[in-house]
Amino acid sequence: MESLIATEALGALAQITRLEVFRLLVRHEPNGLAAGEIARQLDVPANTMSTHLATLSRAGLLTSERHSRSIVYHANVATLRELMLFLARDCCGGNEELCAPLVAQLSC
Amino acid sequence: MESLIATEALGALAQITRLEVFRLLVRHEPNGLAAGEIARQLDVPANTMSTHLATLSRAGLLTSERHSRSIVYHANVATLRELMLFLARDCCGGNEELCAPLVAQLSC
DNA sequence: TCCATGATTCGACTACTATCGAACTATTGG
DNA sequence: CCAATAGTTCGATAGTAGTCGAATCATGGA
Numbered sequence: 653m654e655s656l657i658a659t660e661a662l663g664a665l666a667q668i669t670r671l672e673v674f675r676l677l678v679r680h681e682p683n684g685l686a687a688g689e690i691a692r693q694l695d696v697p698a699n700t701m702s703t704h705l706a707t708l709s710r711a712g713l714l715t716s717e718r719h720s721r722s723i724v725y726h727a728n729v730a731t732l733r734e735l736m737l738f739l740a741r742d743c744c745g746g747n748e749e750l751c752a753p754l755v756a757q758l759s760c
Numbered sequence: 761m762e763s764l765i766a767t768e769a770l771g772a773l774a775q776i777t778r779l780e781v782f783r784l785l786v787r788h789e790p791n792g793l794a795a796g797e798i799a800r801q802l803d804v805p806a807n808t809m810s811t812h813l814a815t816l817s818r819a820g821l822l823t824s825e826r827h828s829r830s831i832v833y834h835a836n837v838a839t840l841r842e843l844m845l846f847l848a849r850d851c852c853g854g855n856e857e858l859c860a861p862l863v864a865q866l867s868c
Numbered sequence: 869t870c871c872a873t874g875a876t877t878c879g880a881c882t883a884c885t886a887t888c889g890a891a892c893t894a895t896t897g898g
Numbered sequence: 899c900c901a902a903t904a905g906t907t908c909g910a911t912a913g914t915a916g917t918c919g920a921a922t923c924a925t926g927g928a
Contacts, residue, residue, distance in 0.1 A: 655779055663774035665847075666767050667916085675763075675850045688874060700917055702876050707915095721874050721925050736844055739773075742783045775886085796904060808887055810906055815885095829895050829904050870928085877922070885914070892907070898900085 653738040657712075661735045664711035669696060670704045674713055677727035686722035761846040765820075769843045772819035777804060778812045782821055785835035794830035 653661075665671050672694055677685060685693075691701035705725060708714045712731040716723050761769075773779050780802055785793060793801075799809035813833060816822040820839040824831050 655776060655783075659774050659776050659779055662770050662779070666771035666774045668763060668767050669916090671763055671767055671770070678850050686874080687876090691875095697918060698875065699877080699919080703916080706876085718875095718925090723875065732847060732850070736847055739840060739844055742786050742840070777886090794904080795906090799905095805888060806905065807889080807907080811886080814906085826895090826905095831905065872927085873925085875922100875924080878920085880919095881917085883914100883916080885912100887911085887913100889910095890908085892905100894905080895903085897902085 653734045658735060658738045661711045661713060661731060664708050664713055667704070667707075669694060669701075670708055673701075673704060673708060674727055674732075677714065677725055678729065681727060681729070684717075684724040684726040686719070686724050688722065690725065761842045766843060766846045769819045769821060769839060772816050772821055775812070775815075777802060777809075778816055781809075781812060781816060782835055782840075785822065785833055786837065789835055789837070792825075792832040792834040794827070794832050796830065798833065 665674060673690060676690065676693065687701065687705060688698060690705070691698045694701070696704075705714060705716075709716060709725075713728055715726045715728050717726075718724075773782060781798060784798065784801060795809065795813060796806060798813070799806045802809070804812075813822060813824075817824065817833075821836055823834045823836050825834075826832075
């Protein structure tokens with residue numbers, strides 16, 4: 653991942669509603685969640701939610717598939733992983749040992 | 761770290777100049793870099809850079825200390841680490857095993 | 869085909885963000 | 899104290915982002 657792409661992903665997550673959408677969708681993997689259901693659960697109008705979903709999709713953080721009348725969205729965890737690797741490279745790039753505590757804590 | 765704090769850090773990094781500032785400062789740890797030198801290296805006017813530095817500082821991503829006439833800025837890697845842990849929790853929260861490849865690659 | 873449902877797009881409005889010239893503040897050497 | 903240097907703050911401007919009512923598009927059942 654490269655700086656300009658990274659800023660798009662960071663920008664997509666830098667908004668409280670969109671961040672909550674992504675977290676919600678991660679929790680609902682691997683089934684995904686329909687657009688309307690996302691809007692309902694986060695109490696946001698459908699059209700507003702639609703623009704947020706488009707922003708997240710453009711950043712590569714969501715995928716979607718039509719399922720009859722619904723459009724089901726999925727969190728694309730691979731992009732989050734790439735973003736984190738990009739950030740981690742910043743962190744480790746200067747000081748290798750600074751990352752050790754991170755890796756340790758990441759063992760969930 | 762909590763959602764609202766995370767969005768502030770994400771927003772601070774979601775701008776190409778500020779992202780480059782942070783990366784530059786990580787590379788210059790532990791000495792840090794003076795505001796003017798940062799502006800010069802990234803070819804940005806001093807006042808514009810000053811507002812970006814303020815944004816990053818407000819998000820807890822930078823620290824600073826006056827050193828005679830200069831103000832020296834440092835990357836606060838601890839905040840980046842917290843941010844990454846916040847994002848990782850999203851990732852692992854739903855699917856524990858999704859994080860394994862991340863941790864593996866993070867061994868720099 | 870017609871209607872109901874689920875979702876997106878349009879249009880308008882408000883609010884925020886980035887930028888930069890100019891003015892201001894702080895520190896130090898002469 | 900004065901001038902020079904290093905940074906920040908102010909003010910104006912242009913562009914971008916978030917919100918939501920209304921209109922539109924797509925799908926499937928009667």
